[in-house]
Amino acid sequence: MQRIIPNNPFPEASVLPPIPENYYKRMHAVLDALPVESRSLRVPIKRRTVILIAALIALLTIGTALAVSISLIQSMRDRTNEVISDYQGILNGNGSDVASEEDVCIPVAIGEANVKSEWQPKYVQVSDASISLGFAEIRLDELEMLQNQRFLAVLSIETDAEEVPTAEQLRLCVDGRSSIDSLSDLDPDGSDPHCIVLHAQFPMNENPLHAGAEFVIAGKLNGSEFALRYVLSDAIFESLRAKAQTDLDRYAAFLADIPGDAIQVNAYAYGYTVKEIARSGHWLYYVDAYNSDNAADLSARKQRNVPYSDYDDALLVVVDGMLNTHESISSQEVWTDHGLTRIALYRSYFPYAGDIPKESLVSIHGSIFRVNWATGSVTLPKDDAEYRAWRKESADLSATDYQEDFVASPNASCDAFTFSTLAYRNRNGFPGSIGIILETPHIVSDAHHGKSRQPVVTVNGVTLENLTLNPSEPDMFWGVTESSGTRSGFLLNGPALRTLPETFTVSISWLGSDISVTLHRSDFIAIADYTDPVFCD
Amino acid sequence: MHNQKDKLWFSEQVRAMLDTMYRVAYTLVQNDADAQDATQSSVEHAYIALSTLRDRKRFRPWLLRILKNECYRILREKKRLIPFDEVPDASEEPFNTLDLKAAFARLSAESRLTVTLYYYEGYRIPEIAALLNEPEGTVKSRLSRARQALRQELTDEEVSHATHYSK
Numbered sequence: 001m002q003r004i005i006p007n008n009p010f011p012e013a014s015v016l017p018p019i020p021e022n023y024y025k026r027m028h029a030v031l032d033a034l035p036v037e038s039r040s041l042r043v044p045i046k047r048r049t050v051i052l053i054a055a056l057i058a059l060l061t062i063g064t065a066l067a068v069s070i071s072l073i074q075s076m077r078d079r080t081n082e083v084i085s086d087y088q089g090i091l092n093g094n095g096s097d098v099a100s101e102e103d104v105c106i107p108v109a110i111g112e113a114n115v116k117s118e119w120q121p122k123y124v125q126v127s128d129a130s131i132s133l134g135f136a137e138i139r140l141d142e143l144e145m146l147q148n149q150r151f152l153a154v155l156s157i158e159t160d161a162e163e164v165p166t167a168e169q170l171r172l173c174v175d176g177r178s179s180i181d182s183l184s185d186l187d188p189d190g191s192d193p194h195c196i197v198l199h200a201q202f203p204m205n206e207n208p209l210h211a212g213a214e215f216v217i218a219g220k221l222n223g224s225e226f227a228l229r230y231v232l233s234d235a236i237f238e239s240l241r242a243k244a245q246t247d248l249d250r251y252a253a254f255l256a257d258i259p260g261d262a263i264q265v266n267a268y269a270y271g272y273t274v275k276e277i278a279r280s281g282h283w284l285y286y287v288d289a290y291n292s293d294n295a296a297d298l299s300a301r302k303q304r305n306v307p308y309s310d311y312d313d314a315l316l317v318v319v320d321g322m323l324n325t326h327e328s329i330s331s332q333e334v335w336t337d338h339g340l341t342r343i344a345l346y347r348s349y350f351p352y353a354g355d356i357p358k359e360s361l362v363s364i365h366g367s368i369f370r371v372n373w374a375t376g377s378v379t380l381p382k383d384d385a386e387y388r389a390w391r392k393e394s395a396d397l398s399a400t401d402y403q404e405d406f407v408a409s410p411n412a413s414c415d416a417f418t419f420s421t422l423a424y425r426n427r428n429g430f431p432g433s434i435g436i437i438l439e440t441p442h443i444v445s446d447a448h449h450g451k452s453r454q455p456v457v458t459v460n461g462v463t464l465e466n467l468t469l470n471p472s473e474p475d476m477f478w479g480v481t482e483s484s485g486t487r488s489g490f491l492l493n494g495p496a497l498r499t500l501p502e503t504f505t506v507s508i509s510w511l512g513s514d515i516s517v518t519l520h521r522s523d524f525i526a527i528a529d530y531t532d533p534v535f536c537d
Numbered sequence: 538m539h540n541q542k543d544k545l546w547f548s549e550q551v552r553a554m555l556d557t558m559y560r561v562a563y564t565l566v567q568n569d570a571d572a573q574d575a576t577q578s579s580v581e582h583a584y585i586a587l588s589t590l591r592d593r594k595r596f597r598p599w600l601l602r603i604l605k606n607e608c609y610r611i612l613r614e615k616k617r618l619i620p621f622d623e624v625p626d627a628s629e630e631p632f633n634t635l636d637l638k639a640a641f642a643r644l645s646a647e648s649r650l651t652v653t654l655y656y657y658e659g660y661r662i663p664e665i666a667a668l669l670n671e672p673e674g675t676v677k678s679r680l681s682r683a684r685q686a687l688r689q690e691l692t693d694e695e696v697s698h699a700t701h702y703s704k
Contacts (some may be wrong), residue, residue: 016653027576
């Protein structure tokens with residue numbers, strides 16, 4: 001994954017030692033020894049039979065794909081809808097079966113990623129649950145019903161004492177029942193050793209929540225025992241339910257947008273098979289399949305330096321030269337004694353909503369193919385030479401059309417924020433992305449959780465229409481902080497840079513949120529005028 | 538507690554990052570034993586906390602953040618800063634390599650980390666900024682200062698040695 005950096009003054013061999021072999025041995029042993037839940041994961045015979053039949057049907061389906069036209073995208077969408085229905089049952093207080101190993105997994109963030117104009121915080125802040133131990137304060141800060149059907153409680157422990165707090169034996173009980181199934185001590189930025197942020201989660205289907213539910217968080221802090229009791233009020237409970245329902249409705253609407261028809265691709269490269277592709281509006285959908293038997297091929301991709309995101313291993317999607325990352329909608333995994341087969345549905349920003357070209361050159365996961373949108377036909381490279389030629393063609397398109405971007409530092413400011421940077425980017429997936437980075441010297445958190453109003457952006461006095469949050473990179477580049485950061489920002493889709501004049505003036509206003517050190521939030525209108533002309537080059 | 542498929546997924550991700558993790562850890566703690574301890578500990582912590590990771594696409598920066606915190610914890614516990622005494626003996630390495638290592642070790646921990654992420658791990662400046670929770674300008678200036686400091690150190694060393702040998 002190493003990039004070639006020109007004039008690197010720090011040649012690797014000189015400052016970092018070679019990695020000792022015993023390190024790999026040790027880490028592999030650590031990974032092998034990681035515990036798993038005791039429940040048997042072997043697939044029951046009856047289920048194996050079902051899987052076998054399903055596999056046979058799948059084989060037959062592939063063989064007659066054009067005739068039968070069963071869409072994996074449609075299948076994944078429908079299965080995900082079933083998961084959503086289960087969640088709806090939980091929200092309705094009906095409970096639900098525990099998800100089985102083969103059930104569809106949906107990412108918890110997709111609802112937020114799909115937000116366009118109705119931004120709402122997903123959690124409920126708790127303002128009256130704290131306990132003081134003299135040297136430290138322990139607070140229950142946030143509660144949230146997650147989309148993965150789990151309940152999240154966020155605690156924080158702060159102290160002014162010199163001694164760094166160490167929390168031990170933490171327990172979370174709901175209605176007298178020990179409910180915690182995961183607890184993490186996260187100090188995301190590592191900058192404040194005197195603050196511990198704890199995330200506790202438990203599955204809601206096993207612990208039905210209700211108004212009046214009693215939470216007790218107990219443990220030891222620097223040797224002192226404590227117990228924090230909190231009763232879920234009617235108002236908080238209803239608020240949590242309402243927010244979860246909003247997420248659910250949004251997700252259901254999002255699923256409804258996924259097209260049922262699809263174009264068969266079946267392009268294999270480096271461990272992944274791109275099975276199907278479809279488009280709807282600004283979104284490109286696709287299903288890929290991965291089998292753990294092909295893990296070696298995946299390694300080969302790295303050795304061949306096939307491009308993929310070197311940030312989070314999210315593989316790049318390239319449509320007519322435009323680079324983009326993808327986001328996961330759902331995945332379905334099947335375990336057998338031989339390994340894992342995973343089928344996943346993704347979406348990626350598609351540059352053409354209306355006037356689409358007749359044919360596109362698409363690269364996903366190292367595969368490359370041409371798709372004719374009118375006829376639904378797909379052409380794969382006939383040999384390795386053509387594969388390389390098409391990859392070069394795609395790379396050339398990227399280099400010529402989508403690599404331009406600029407960053408301006410206009411230093412505009414309002415009462416609470418200093419707008420340090422305005423970035424206009426064309427790379428990484430969007431024809432025009434306006435990124436605004438905020439410096440917030442006295443604010444613990446940022447505008448991220450307070451995005452309750454669509455920003456208004458004008459260029460040369462003309463209001464840009466149809467601005468949306470960049471859904472693929474909600475906080476990838478813009479450093480939305482998770483705790484005590486001082487930097488935040490957001491990214492908006494805008495018009496293609498090449499459509500703008502050479503110089504222009506940008507004005508931005510939005511509803512920001514100032515979250516104080518006591519985590520009380522107040523909203524305000526922030527307006528910034530980038531009065532100095534912004535240069536395109 | 539996680540199930541088997543979570544474990545396999547987690548292990549796959551970590552195995553792909555072992556080299557990066559070691560380099561980042563070594564960059565901060567500056568010795569092999571602590572680097573290995575920090576890596577192991579951060580992997581164990583991350584595994585326990587895996588279900589709190591809301592977006593698995595962000596696993597990589599998330600794990601590196603935990604690793605960074607673990608390295609700082611080790612440094613805090615040992616109440617030490619930069620271990621000059623662990624710079625390899627001059628007799629074991631070429632002269633200019635030793636200078637470079639010593640100069641690198643004299644950089645602040647954050648500078649070393651920034652340099653490692655940028656030059657050895659291929660991260661881009663916005664990504665490092667997001668990872669370290671700092672403005673891009675800070676990362677850029679830190680890189681610039683690190684380069685300058687290194688050049689200055691090496692220049693000084695060259696002058697010093699040149700003077701020494703000319704005597």
